[in-house]
Amino acid sequence: MIHFLQTLISGLSLGSIYALIALGYTMVYGIAKMLNFAHGDIIMVGAYAAIVAVFQMKLPGLVAVLAAVLVCTVLGVTVEFLAYKPLRQSPPLTVLITAIGVSYFLQNIALLIFGSEQMASPVIMKLPALVIGGVQIDGITWGTLAVTCIIMLGLTLFINKTKMGKAMRAVSEDKGAAELMGISVNKTITITFAIGSALAAIASIFYGSAYVYIRPTTGAMPGIKAFTAAVFGGIGSIPGAMLGGILLGVIEQFAKAYISTLWSDAIVFGVLVVVLIVKPTGLLGKKISEKV
Amino acid sequence: MAETMLKVEGINVYYGKIHALKDVSFEVNTGEIVALIGANGAGKSTTLKTVSGMMHPKSGSIHFMGEDITHTESYRLLPKGLAHVPEGRRVFLQMTVQENLEMGAYIQKKISDEDLENVYKHFPRLKERRKQIAGTLSGGEQQMLAMGRAMMSHPRIVMLDEPSMGLAPILVDQIFDIVRELHAAGTTVLLVEQNASKALALADRAYVLETGRITLAGTGAELMSSEQVKKAYLGG
Numbered sequence: 173m174i175h176f177l178q179t180l181i182s183g184l185s186l187g188s189i190y191a192l193i194a195l196g197y198t199m200v201y202g203i204a205k206m207l208n209f210a211h212g213d214i215i216m217v218g219a220y221a222a223i224v225a226v227f228q229m230k231l232p233g234l235v236a237v238l239a240a241v242l243v244c245t246v247l248g249v250t251v252e253f254l255a256y257k258p259l260r261q262s263p264p265l266t267v268l269i270t271a272i273g274v275s276y277f278l279q280n281i282a283l284l285i286f287g288s289e290q291m292a293s294p295v296i297m298k299l300p301a302l303v304i305g306g307v308q309i310d311g312i313t314w315g316t317l318a319v320t321c322i323i324m325l326g327l328t329l330f331i332n333k334t335k336m337g338k339a340m341r342a343v344s345e346d347k348g349a350a351e352l353m354g355i356s357v358n359k360t361i362t363i364t365f366a367i368g369s370a371l372a373a374i375a376s377i378f379y380g381s382a383y384v385y386i387r388p389t390t391g392a393m394p395g396i397k398a399f400t401a402a403v404f405g406g407i408g409s410i411p412g413a414m415l416g417g418i419l420l421g422v423i424e425q426f427a428k429a430y431i432s433t434l435w436s437d438a439i440v441f442g443v444l445v446v447v448l449i450v451k452p453t454g455l456l457g458k459k460i461s462e463k464v
Numbered sequence: 465m466a467e468t469m470l471k472v473e474g475i476n477v478y479y480g481k482i483h484a485l486k487d488v489s490f491e492v493n494t495g496e497i498v499a500l501i502g503a504n505g506a507g508k509s510t511t512l513k514t515v516s517g518m519m520h521p522k523s524g525s526i527h528f529m530g531e532d533i534t535h536t537e538s539y540r541l542l543p544k545g546l547a548h549v550p551e552g553r554r555v556f557l558q559m560t561v562q563e564n565l566e567m568g569a570y571i572q573k574k575i576s577d578e579d580l581e582n583v584y585k586h587f588p589r590l591k592e593r594r595k596q597i598a599g600t601l602s603g604g605e606q607q608m609l610a611m612g613r614a615m616m617s618h619p620r621i622v623m624l625d626e627p628s629m630g631l632a633p634i635l636v637d638q639i640f641d642i643v644r645e646l647h648a649a650g651t652t653v654l655l656v657e658q659n660a661s662k663a664l665a666l667a668d669r670a671y672v673l674e675t676g677r678i679t680l681a682g683t684g685a686e687l688m689s690s691e692q693v694k695k696a697y698l699g700g
């Protein structure tokens with residue numbers, strides 16, 4: 173029983189990291205109708221930013237987090253401006269290939285700067301372990317869960333209650349009509365990339381704390397899993413990304429604990445395939461109304 | 465002679481190779497109701513989309529309040545006072561009625577309760593349904609919402625693209641009443657309609673669009689008695 177609960181909690185924690193990353197995929201998809209395959213690499217950049225901030229610039233932990241958020245946000249917005257904005261009228265395949273190109277570009281820049289050797293991540297949050305009813309929860313595990321829950325709550329409020337959040341929903345539904353309301357679609361897309369990249373930066377801190385070692389290709393695996401989570405929950409849906417991410421993390425940890433470490437990823441993707449066969453739009457996905 | 469609010473001069477608009485508008489020129493003076501009538505595919509919606517910046521002409525010019533807006537981005541036009549209620553309503557189906565109205569007031573610093581109440585006064589049905597998702601409204605209610613949404617920004621001119629499309633006769637009358645009220649409250653109106661008799665009866669002036677060209681212009685009364693219009697649009 174204790175083992176079960178421990179697995180569940182570590183699954184929730186890992187899943188909440190996936191959820192943070194999945195939110196970036198799903199929001200960008202919802203607003204800009206594109207799959208930003210370079211999103212995973214933003215995590216890698218955030219992790220390196222934290223390494224540089226803590227180990228080379230000797231900045232305190234919290235400042236390093238802010239630095240990582242700043243670097244990722246600026247990077248995300250810049251990539252959007254330089255690589256994707258000129259392709260606004262291009263076919264989706266062109267944009268997709270560009271995103272893959274951006275992904276390789278970022279990985280190779282990291283390779284040039286940091287080399288291919290893995291580097292250790294700083295431990296930013298030093299929290300005491302909690303013991304509840306015999307279940308021991310690491311500081312990083314509950315810390316991750318707590319912070320991501322607050323962020324997701326904040327994001328939900330932002331999207332549903334604020335003027336900007338509502339404008340984002342309007343743009344995701346109908347760009348032309350949103351522009352007729354005086355909403356700048358370009359500005360909204362920029363803000364979406366900024367938010368998605370900032371969330372990825374925070375995810376990168378937790379990911380670095382949990383997995384410790386960072387290399388230029390670090391972003392690929394959490395990236396692809398978070399993308400899976402976004403599709404799993406229903407791409408374009410914000411609650412869907414949260415749910416999909418958390419479920420994915422839980423399934424992964426249970427598969428590792430009870431079935432096989434080797435097969436856990438295969439099981440995760442297997443579940444995705446089954447869900448998509450049963451419900452092609454994902455768990456919370458809306459019917460896609462084809463309208464161009 | 466009233467001043468010209470909207471002046472469209474010789475615009476040519478294309479969808480790829482399709483030449484949808486050919487040298488279209490017309491104008492709308494402050495305080496007028498101007499109707500644009502024409503058969504399906506004549507280019508009425510294209511005209512409105514080009515004025516509101518959703519499309520841009522290859523040649524020709526568009527001036528609004530004396531300012532050249534030929535290539536102005538769509539989202540910059542509502543703040544200047546030019547509102548467009550597009551074909552097919554285009555309300556935000558996944559947002560509530562009230563949120564749709566709030567989007568109508570996006571350019572305002574604060575959403576004024578007075579404006580909301582004003583829309584609800586015109587459309588009491590929307591008030592009852594203000595927490596409802598717009599996608600669950602009937603077609604007529606969605607049309608009311610689209611018009612209410614446009615009212616929220618207090619435009620100088622509102623361009624309405626077939627506001628009566630698909631509505632029961634009683635609702636059509638109601639929509640035309642609202643257009644009249646908007647106009648009485650000082651809004652200039654550019655109206656695109658299939659329902660030519662009603663539109664011409666309401667309009668100060670009107671233009672007839674045929675396969676991308678303006679072929680007739682005159683006062684509403686003149687066009688109503690024109691043989692050409694009678695034959696083509698008034699059923700005899």
Ligand SMILES: Nc1ncnc2c1ncn2[C@@H]1O[C@H](COP(=O)(O)OP(=O)(O)OP(=O)(O)O)[C@@H](O)[C@H]1O
Binds near residue numbers: 484503505506507510
């Ligand atoms: N998105 C588009 N792509 C290609 N051609 C288009 C597009 N939209 C309109 N057209 C063409 O442009 C012409 C004018 O269309 P428009 O929609 O302006 O007509 P309309 O007068 O509004 O007709 P209706 O009364 O049916 O709404 C038509 O020939 C139409 O086929």
Ligand SMILES: [Mg+2]
Binds near residue numbers: 510
């Ligand atoms: Mg039309």
